[in-house]
Amino acid sequence: MTFEYIELGDTDAARGASATAGMENANGTVAVPLNYNKPWLRSGTAFRADVPAVLRGRVTDLDSGQPMAGITVYAEREDGPQPRTTTGSDGHYTLRLPYGSHRMVATAADYAPVTGDASLTVQQPQGTLDLVLDRNAVAGKVTDYLGRAVADAEITTNGVAERMLRTGTDGTYRIAALPPGELTVTVQADGCHETGIRTEAVECEEQLDFQLGQRKDGGGYTCTTSTGTALPVTTKLALTGDEEAAEVQLPFSFPFYGTTQNQATISTNGVLTFDYWAAGWANRPLPDKGAPDGGIYAFWDDLELDQDSSVWTGTVGEGAAQKFVVEWRNSGFFAGSERITVQAVLHKDGTIVYHYRDLEGEEDALGDYASIGIEAPDNTIGFGWSYGRPVLENNLAIIFRH
Structure with a gap:
């Protein structure tokens, strides 16, 4: 004017x-x-005298239609401050803005951000823009094949949003503030469980539960995880350095993938094999057609036994309860300063147990580059528990059974 x-x-x-x-x-x-x-x-x-430009509106919840108090509403700008305000108890807001076109955004916890466009001119200095927030979320519970809650399972998503989170101690998870559209959710627990993958059209609050099956390899082996304690060892092997190995005689005939094994080769790289071939530094996913063929891969990585490291063996128990223990103690890595101690325990009935302790580090020592599992002597089948995943923790025990 x-x-x-x-x-x-x-x-x-x-x-x-x-x-x-x-x-x-x-x-x-x-x-x-x-x-x-x-x-x-x-x-x-x-x-x-320019009439002040004012934008007014109301923010409501899509599902209930109720007004939403305390919601942040702001004008989106690439540069400079973003004019903003919050809604009152009745869901209304008032925001003074310069003349021109504005992209308005409303945000709230657990809701997908919503946008709207408004244009204010000298001829029309006051405008109205109502915004509706949608509580798009996916929530659920992850259980194992027996219906027990799976804690600390890794959940990743792609599609309308890329997220990564972990289940709580009760196996539950919640992914909030999702845009509408298709979302693919992948659940990965420890290597004893199948991976769960589902795709859901996100429109409001979606319930997406997963029951992860128990993995079984082609030879009939399954596994479970638990916590455990180390077993005693009594014999220190003359095994040091890098890329070295030692032959040992087993104290009993060990059943393994339909074969019977009586001696083994222990490598400095965290592997016990049955084909007289020492496992080299270049680990691969299991099973693998390359040598060695058939083995116990407690922690296959490029390990090195220095003056502070050693390999020990021991026999525990008697009769049917007899066990043969191999321990890589305070092993270092060829590249890096982290340390690990791992035991591979062979039970007379064919059960295999790995136990991890004194894991010093956050990458190598947790298995970030390691292969862990078992492989049949014909190298065509095996159970790859993990490959290149930092999933180990102190006192973890992995038990393979046939």
Whole structure:
């Protein structure tokens, strides 16, 4: 709006000494004053007073239709501050904005952000934009094949959003503030469980539960995980350095993938094999057609036995309860400063147990580059528990049974 003064007299009164000039809204709450009892108006002058641009609106919940209080509403800008406000108890907001086009955004915890466009001009300085927030989320529970909660399972998503999280101690998870559309959820627990993958159309609050099956390899082996304690060992092997191995005689005939094994080769790289071939430094996913063929891969990685490291063996128990223990103690890595201690325990009935302790580090020592599992002597079948995943923890025990 323009105030133009064309012809004023020469007196103070004519120049506004006792006049009020300006504009005011209908209820008197907003005004733009130009003059109040001051003789400073002059002929041939003009004043432009822009009416304040104001955007008003209401934010509601899509599912309930109820107003939402305390919601942040702001004008999205690439540069400079973003004008913002919050909704009142009735869900309404008021925001002063410069003239022009604005992309408005409303955000709230557990809701997908919502946007809307508004244009404010001198001719239309006041606008209205209502926004509706949608509580798009996917939640559920992860259980094993017996219906028990699976804690600390890794959950990743792709599609309308890429997220990564882990289940709680009760096996539950929740992925909030999702845009609408298709979401693929992948659940990966320890290597004893099958991986779960499901795709869901996200429209509101979706329930997506997973029951992970028990893995079984082609030879009939399954596994479970638990916590455990180390078994005693009594014999220190003359095994040191890098890429070295030693032959040992087993104290009993060990059943393994339909064969019977009586001796083994122990490598510095965390592997016990039955084909007289020492496992080298270049580990691969299991099973693998390359040598060695058939083995116990407690922690196959490029390990090195320095002056602080050693390999021990021992026999525990008697009769049917007899066990043969191999321990790689305080093993280092060829590249890096981390340390591990791992035991491979062969039970007379064919059960195999790995036990991990004194894991010093956050990558190598947790299995970030290691292969862990078992492989049949014909190398065509095997149970790869993990490959290149930092999933180990102190006192973890992995039990393979046939």
